[in-house]
Amino acid sequence: MIYNFDQIINRRNTNSIKWKVNSHELPLTIADMDFSTAPEIIQALNDKIATGVFGYEDIPSSYFTAVEAWYLKQHQVNLPSEWQLFVTGVIPALSSIVRRLTHPGEQILVLSPVYDIFYHSIENNGRITQECPLIYDRQKRKYQINFEDLAAKLAEPQTTMMILCNPHNPIGQVWSQEILTQILELCKKYQVILVSDEIHGDLVLEKPDYTPILSLDSDLNTQTIALVSTSKTFNLAALHAATAIIPNSYLRYEVNRGFNNDEIAEPNFAAVTATIAAYEKGAPWLASLKSYLCQNKQLVQQVLDEKIPKIRLVPGNATYLLWLDCTDIPESSTEIVTRIAHHTGLILADGSVYRGNGSHFIRMSIACPRVELKDALSRLVMASKFL
Ligand SMILES: Cc1ncc(COP(=O)(O)O)c(C=O)c1O
Incomplete structure (x- = not known):
């Protein structure tokens, strides 16, 4: 089966914690995905709901x-x-x-x-x-x-x-x-x-x-x-x-x-x-998801390398959460995410909450359709002028 991870699902005004943002804002923050789950899971839930008990x-x-x-x-x-x-x-x-x-x-x-x-x-x-x-x-x-x-x-x-x-x-x-x-x-x-x-x-x-x-x-x-x-x-x-x-x-x-x-x-x-x-039943969907996420990650890597060299990707191979090294930027991560949000509406996670050396890092989720990621990346490029 072909799974469509490009499909845009509007999560605004859906009780989503991540999407409780203003209309011009784009959140790539907490760890949930903007994709529909595997159709096999939806089918199983539908079957159960149909029992009505x-x-x-x-x-x-x-x-x-x-x-x-x-x-x-x-x-x-x-x-x-x-x-x-x-x-x-x-x-x-x-x-x-x-x-x-x-x-x-x-x-x-x-x-x-x-x-x-x-x-x-x-x-x-x-x-x-x-x-x-x-x-x-x-x-x-x-x-x-x-x-x-x-x-x-x-x-x-x-x-x-x-x-x-x-x-x-x-x-x-x-x-x-x-x-x-x-x-x-x-x-x-x-x-x-x-x-x-x-x-x-x-x-x-x-x-x-x-x-x-x-x-x-x-x-x-x-x-x-x-x-x-x-x-x-x-x-x-x-x-x-x-x-x-x-x-x-x-x-x-x-x-x-x-x-x-x-x-x-x-x-x-x-x-x-x-x-x-x-x-x-979810293994085939998961394999497709991972390959989509890999491509999302490559896109982020490419944009950072070409356009925002002062933000560098920490090269881990796990999770859909990217850890971005901002140690070349003098301001703290709190200041950085505030400025990015202020100038472009892109909302990223402030690394300081994770303690350790997190106050010079920001975290970005890439679990979203590519169009949304591209929007986020062009906002990030724009915001980098203010960093
Ligand atoms: C490492 C880790 N543990 C636990 C959770 C949350 O788990 P749960 O929703 O099952 O409490 C998260 C969510 O981001 C996580 O990243």
């Missing part, structure tokens, strides 16, 4: 087997059904895990700059963020983990959990097997629970592929929790479904109890139906 529902075993089959086929990793818990989103699960498996006042480590909501899950629950800033090589535009710093911080007795973003939003990098193994070894050595947010794992646009943390040595994964979801991959964020994968039965019991006590853990029919359809 929306009473309380349980999670069918086909949900867990669909997750299992997807990960085996797409990522060659075995995530048995019995390790899985249905959760109503990666962040609700993360916050619940933080509350259930750590204590107020303890430190939770993150590699910054990282997805800003991690900080909320930690700090809104009275835990302390322990940042291990990634080292940035401006020449190569590449981030690396400072393992000396990581080891020292994980060794602190107050550090009881690490939250990893694998692949890493916002820098768009996948972590190699070697690096993940080093992280696991350190977490094991210092008895730190590792939570790996793998929500972007299916959105790796070019090789090398992402490594699911649970594909590594099981002896190192006794205190690991992986969080996966179709919400980014298939643009289903508003349906609220994700899966926590927890090999350790004690941790799984605790998280399950915590989630059921603290959260609305009841699945809604749309979340379950769409997730099953995505995992069972």
Whole structure:
């Protein structure tokens, strides 16, 4: 089947959070896509809606087997059904895990700059963020983990959990097997629970592929929790479904109890139906999406190289979120995004919210039809005169 990613869908005045902007403004900000989801998913939802009965529902075993089959086929990793818990989103699960498996006042480590909501899950629950800033090589535009710093911080007795973003939003990098193994070894050595947010794992646009943390040595994964979801991959964020994968039965019991006590853990029919359809039937659509996103990315690269050399793309291969290096511009990212919005109506994400060295970077989503991206890029070229 040919999928049409060029189709423009007007999301203004649709309750979309991203599109709650003025009529002249164009937002390439938060991580959802301006594409319709896979037709196979829409069909499954339509079929379910046609039954007309929306009473309380349980999670069918086909949900867990669909997750299992997807990960085996797409990522060659075995995530048995019995390790899985249905959760109503990666962040609700993360916050619940933080509350259930750590204590107020303890430190939770993150590699910054990282997805800003991690900080909320930690700090809104009275835990302390322990940042291990990634080292940035401006020449190569590449981030690396400072393992000396990581080891020292994980060794602190107050550090009881690490939250990893694998692949890493916002820098768009996948972590190699070697690096993940080093992280696991350190977490094991210092008895730190590792939570790996793998929500972007299916959105790796070019090789090398992402490594699911649970594909590594099981002896190192006794205190690991992986969080996966179709919400980014298939643009289903508003349906609220994700899966926590927890090999350790004690941790799984605790998280399950915590989630059921603290959260609305009841699945809604749309979340379950769409997730099953995505995992069972969505692979061809996803392959097409990734090739469209690759072309979008090449277009951005070309325009930056030719017309805006002071903004440089950080060359990651994962996610549809581009991380743009503005270190050649003296102003902070807050000032830069404000000026771009003021002069052209293009709205981009201010890198400072991700902490670390984010205050010299901006983040741009390319998950939109090419016409929209071209409009954004011509606005960016215009705005560059004011930077
Ligand atoms: C790394 C990461 N984790 C989690 C989320 C949100 O997940 P959910 O909507 O399932 O809570 C996002 C959304 O952008 C994300 O980038």
